[in-house]
Amino acid sequence: MAGKRTDMERQLTKAIVESPLSLNQLAARCGVDVSVLSRFARGERTMTLPTAARVAKVLGLELKPAKRRPKKG
DSSP states (O other): OOOSSSHHHHHHHHHHHOSSSSSHHHHHHTSSOOHHHHHHHTTTTOHHHHHHHHHHHHHTTTOOOOOOOOOOO
């Protein structure tokens, strides 16, 4: 099991599930195996950052760093 999902994982999962493309179409456009997308969408596995970036690009999303909160010191 992938464990607790990050905000980025939740957003990417939502974009995959809500995409008008089938998982097969999305996988073909991203150059990844459909099983990777399927298992990620079901919360069974994580994705590498390069794979997530390819999926995001095809879905019209942009991966960028989150704003960091100042450290308490």
